[in-house]
Amino acid sequence: MSTTRPDHETLRGAIALAVRAPSVHNTQPWLFRLGESSVHLLADRSRALPATDPAGRDLLISCGAALHHLCVALAALGWSSEVHRIPNPADPDHLAALEPHRHHPSDEDIALAAAINHRRTDRRSFSSWPVPxxxxxxxxxxxxxxxxxxxxxxxxxxxxxxxxxxxxxxxxxxxxxxxxxxxxxxxxxxxxxxxxxxxxxxxxxxxxxxxxxxxxxxxxxxxxxxxxxxxxxxxxxxxxxxxxxxxxxxxxxxxxxxxxxxxxxxxxxxxxxxxxxxxxxxxxxxxxxxxxxxxxxxxxxxxxxWAHTAAAPLPQSPRRPVDEVIDPLPGLTSPPNER
Known part of the structure; x- marks a missing residue:
């Protein structure tokens, strides 16, 4: 395993957590491309909502949530992320390029990553306890x-x-x-x-x-x-x-x-x-x-x-299979670190 960049399985595991991010109507409007030493986030316009979100603002907010989830997941796995947002003005769907670097996870990194699979969008009423x-x-x-x-x-x-x-x-x-x-x-x-x-x-x-x-x-x-x-x-x-x-x-x-x-x-x-x-x-x-x-x-x-004490746990919202949202960068015929 490389000590200078995460291997394919590490990246795939981080992306599996990234796609747990909330998105408008759970459209999951994102794609990820893996390079030799980078991860790229792209907008998937085929999942746009032209009536509700004609400018694509909700779509990009959704992708931003996935970007942060990805950084959190990588940080907990021992990799910080140098993020370049909208790195190619000629391609507005190329939303971010991440360059991972070795990193010692903090308690916050681990706690936030652990929260990913527990977070739910809870549309029910909340209790009468005030939020501090x-x-x-x-x-x-x-x-x-x-x-x-x-x-x-x-x-x-x-x-x-x-x-x-x-x-x-x-x-x-x-x-x-x-x-x-x-x-x-x-x-x-x-x-x-x-x-x-x-x-x-x-x-x-x-x-x-x-x-x-x-x-x-x-x-x-x-x-x-x-x-x-x-x-x-x-x-x-x-x-x-x-x-x-x-x-x-x-x-x-x-x-x-x-x-x-x-x-x-x-x-x-x-x-x-x-x-x-x-x-x-x-x-x-x-x-x-x-x-x-x-x-x-x-x-x-x-x-x-605060949720009501007796409120039943909500099921996880569905997600597309991780392999459906990952592609190698053009020119790479096999996953990075596996050639």
């Missing part, structure tokens, strides 16, 4: 390492603006036949699927947690107990934002979202990314103006809280 402010601060600090702001929206006035925008976006997309058809294509999947959203992981019927209107997924079968539904939901909303609004910013937003979600899992918090309010231009503009005071550009909303 130090937990929210840790999520924000770790997101900031990736060039993004993660802002807890605890002020009552700003919170009201945010939940109103979320509700308005839900109404706008529900009135758009193209968006509802796209959602129906990806939602309500069985456990035999290798992508899309499981019916068992989405709630039946329209759902509000407190004042927060959750996205309405068709054919959901997940239910909550009457006792849990009656308890006050103390979940917190955090807006993830970047200084700019370009592909590199979207990629970094995904990396920051991954860092925050894995940290939440490490802290035993339940979490759920909310993208709907930022997929509608009008409500995204409202959030930027009224919640962020035009100081940054909103990219994603995260909801975090």
């Amino acid at each position: 402010s130090e937990h929210l601060e840790l999520l924000s600090r770790r997101a900031a390492r990736h060039g993004a702001l993660l802002i807890p929206v605890t002020d009552v006035r700003l919170h009201n603006h945010l939940v109103t925008a979320i509700d308005q976006a839900a109404a706008a997309q529900q009135a758009d036949p193209a968006c509802t058809a796209e959602l129906a294509t990806w939602a309500g999947r069985t456990r035999l699927a290798d992508d899309g959203i499981l019916a068992t992981n989405t709630l039946t019927g329209p759902t509000f947690h407190g004042a927060v209107h959750m996205r309405d997924f068709p054919r959901g079968t997940l239910t909550e107990s009457t006792e849990d539904a009656a308890e006050d939901d103390a979940g917190e909303l955090l807006v993830l934002a970047t200084p700019d609004d370009d592909p590199q910013s979207w990629l970094r937003a995904g990396e920051a979202a991954s860092a925050a979600l894995l940290t939440a899992t490490e802290l035993n918090l339940a979490s759920c990314p909310l993208s709907q309010a930022l997929e509608v231009a009008n409500t995204r503009a409202v959030i930027q103006e009224l919640v962020l005071d035009n100081d940054a550009v909103p990219q994603l909303i995260l909801r975090v809280g």
